Amino acid sequence: MKSYKKLLFVFLMAFSSGVVFAQQEENVPQDVPQTVDPKVRAKVDAARIGLITNRLGLTPEQAEKFWPIYNEFSQKRMEKRQEFRQAQQQIDPNKPDPNKEKDLVKLGLKLRQDEVDLEKDYSGRIMNVISAQQLLSLRKAEQEFRQLILNQLQQRRTLQERKENFKDKNQRLRRNKP
Numbered sequence: 001m002k003s004y005k006k007l008l009f010v011f012l013m014a015f016s017s018g019v020v021f022a023q024q025e026e027n028v029p030q031d032v033p034q035t036v037d038p039k040v041r042a043k044v045d046a047a048r049i050g051l052i053t054n055r056l057g058l059t060p061e062q063a064e065k066f067w068p069i070y071n072e073f074s075q076k077r078m079e080k081r082q083e084f085r086q087a088q089q090q091i092d093p094n095k096p097d098p099n100k101e102k103d104l105v106k107l108g109l110k111l112r113q114d115e116v117d118l119e120k121d122y123s124g125r126i127m128n129v130i131s132a133q134q135l136l137s138l139r140k141a142e143q144e145f146r147q148l149i150l151n152q153l154q155q156r157r158t159l160q161e162r163k164e165n166f167k168d169k170n171q172r173l174r175r176n177k178p
Contacts, residue, residue: 047145048145051141051144051145051148052070052138052141052142055141055144056130056134056137056138057134057137058130058134062129062130065129066126066129066130069122069126069129070122070126070138072122073118073122073126076118077115077118080111080114081111081115083107083111084107084108091104123135126138
């Protein structure tokens, strides 16, 4: 239990600094690619590795073989998702084009199928390293990590909104003082 608390603390600290960095980039136009601070990325990745390793109960030998395969799979999965997001950005919501939208639907279905095929391939490779039960636990651990990130983002946004509201109130009070 202590290792989980330490892992969560490391994650929260890494994520906190990432949120600060992300908030600074919020005013960047959408067409400019946003990059994540490599230090923050490394901390978040370390927290992800720690949580997944812990949840799966990986032995050092398993971890040594598992992580290169899993990272390769994650990279390819991310590329598929980025391909769809880039195609979505090519469609102008103000100028509907049924043909482009139809093509986007087809591309989305194709990429989802590609992702399923990718998962089948990598699941087989991963099960050469870990058990089927550990593979099932992997999906749960990925969801848990995503939920941790989403919860942390929501908490940070709420805190930021409170700070802004407090700042606005203070400015109004200062202006209204005689």
